Amino acid sequence: MINLTKCRICKGTDLYKFISLGPIPLPNAFLKSEQIESEIFYPLDACFCNKCGMVQIAQVVDPVIMFRDYAYFTGASKPMHVHFDSMASAIVKKFKLPRGSLVADIGSNDGTLLQKFKDKGMRVLGVEPSENVAQYANDNGIDTINEYFGADKARMISSLRGNPKIITATNVFAHVNNIDDFMDGIYFWLDDQGVFIIEVPYLSELIKKVEFDTIYHEHLSYFAVRPLATLFKRWGMSIIEVEQIGVHGGTIRVYVAKGEHEPSLAVEELIRKEIELGLDKAETYKNFAKKVHFIRSELVYMLNDLKKGGAKIVGYGASAKGNILLNYCNIGTDIIDYIADTTAYKQGLLNPGMHIPVYGFDEFYTAPPDYALLLIWNYAEAILKKESEYIRLGGKFIIPIPKPFIEG
Ligand code: JHZ
Numbered sequence: 001m002i003n004l005t006k007c008r009i010c011k012g013t014d015l016y017k018f019i020s021l022g023p024i025p026l027p028n029a030f031l032k033s034e035q036i037e038s039e040i041f042y043p044l045d046a047c048f049c050n051k052c053g054m055v056q057i058a059q060v061v062d063p064v065i066m067f068r069d070y071a072y073f074t075g076a077s078k079p080m081h082v083h084f085d086s087m088a089s090a091i092v093k094k095f096k097l098p099r100g101s102l103v104a105d106i107g108s109n110d111g112t113l114l115q116k117f118k119d120k121g122m123r124v125l126g127v128e129p130s131e132n133v134a135q136y137a138n139d140n141g142i143d144t145i146n147e148y149f150g151a152d153k154a155r156m157i158s159s160l161r162g163n164p165k166i167i168t169a170t171n172v173f174a175h176v177n178n179i180d181d182f183m184d185g186i187y188f189w190l191d192d193q194g195v196f197i198i199e200v201p202y203l204s205e206l207i208k209k210v211e212f213d214t215i216y217h218e219h220l221s222y223f224a225v226r227p228l229a230t231l232f233k234r235w236g237m238s239i240i241e242v243e244q245i246g247v248h249g250g251t252i253r254v255y256v257a258k259g260e261h262e263p264s265l266a267v268e269e270l271i272r273k274e275i276e277l278g279l280d281k282a283e284t285y286k287n288f289a290k291k292v293h294f295i296r297s298e299l300v301y302m303l304n305d306l307k308k309g310g311a312k313i314v315g316y317g318a319s320a321k322g323n324i325l326l327n328y329c330n331i332g333t334d335i336i337d338y339i340a341d342t343t344a345y346k347q348g349l350l351n352p353g354m355h356i357p358v359y360g361f362d363e364f365y366t367a368p369p370d371y372a373l374l375l376i377w378n379y380a381e382a383i384l385k386k387e388s389e390y391i392r393l394g395g396k397f398i399i400p401i402p403k404p405f406i407e408g
Helices: 033-037 063-067 077-094 113-121 133-137 151-161 179-189 202-207 223-233 267-278 282-308 319-328 362-366 375-388 390-392
Strands: 015-020 045-049 055-057 104-105 123-129 165-169 196-203 237-245 250-256 311-314 372-376 398-399 406-407
Touching: 045 282, 077 113, 077 165, 077 375, 104 113, 104 390, 113 123, 123 151, 151 179, 179 223, 196 202, 196 237, 202 267, 202 282, 223 237, 223 250, 223 267, 237 267, 282 311, 282 398, 319 375, 372 375, 375 390
Parallel strands: 104 123, 104 165, 165 196, 311 372, 372 398
Antiparallel strands: 015 045, 045 055, 196 250, 237 250, 398 406
16 A cells, blocks of 8 residues: 555645545455455545645555455446436437447446447447456456556557547546556547546535545545646646536536637536635535534434334445445444345455445345435435335335435
8 A cells, every 4th residue: 555645636745634534444345254354454544635626545555456356346236327328328429429439438347338338339348457347348248458547558459449439437537546647548549539538426526415435445536627627738638528417426527638628618617616615725624524523423323323222224235435434433233234235246245344244135125124224325316216115114214425314
């Protein structure tokens, strides 16, 4: 693990640490009981750069440890199919892509997004560092290169496969430590008339909704539009459009092209709102940390109280963020019997740190709990709809963010 002493973007050294969530294990390091003894806990500190305003974490864990064998499969979440289908349709339409155009996705995971482009007649290519997930994508007919993306890899792939009209990177840009090398690769690989499209969780939403559990070792940077615009300028590229999307608690989709372009009104408007929200001030993050402490005490009080009253409580969705929430609030098997999750890979394992068993949904439906702690609050609307029968029979959801409350 490397401790960051300089800002990833501007190299400034005045980093203000506003919250510590560790020591904590990696959020996707689900484990077997025999691995508990050797489990690794890392410090986890979020910082604000007093020079350029960039928010980032101070600890960089070797990506090979984090991603080689990866537990997150995009396709396990139905709402992501809907989201990526509409994303692919919107991009094909917006850029009038002819059939057979090459679309590449970096950090393509199990190929869920590329499958949607393929369904629309595009040629697709994924680049994915996790061996197990890349294998899954290839087995399912999505051409995927198992590599970490960077300048060297871009040169190699470009000579073999040509230059894409569209390169997407969804929930990847925040995971990259060496952004300079990554962007060198993008600039080289992207067709000169092409568009680079990223989706990243939006810092404004993280701050407004106190989404502290999305701060974890995989997410090295927390982006707003303003620093992104400065960043892309260094490569002679500009943001041509930005859209706000509801997924993952609030995301921005950012369209970037080579050359100088006038920013759209939406770009200017979001930058204005970011300043209004105080994203450029250390004070904002100090207040955020106070709200996080409040959520922790409220949630722990609520769960203990319900448990004392004899309630059966389980976790719903063994998400990465759920593991941060459970560890930071020290919620273990004395409160939560198990976590139900749709990902086959996670079932039968223990969640990192608190060692709560992860099951499928059989037990949830055959012996419904009194309360389900919603660890995937980002899908609250879809889940409350999907679980209307559980609610009708008296089951309740505890939604922890932005302020713990009971629904149902
Ligand atoms: P979900 C992921 O975080 C991982 P996570 C990653 N690091 C990232 O950057 C962020 O997204 C943005 C389960 N589930 O999507 C499936 C159900 O059980 O919030 C998954 O295990 N039932 C790349 O892990 C988990 O929840 C359901 O009905 O915090 C997904 O968690 C649904 C919808 C999901 O992401």
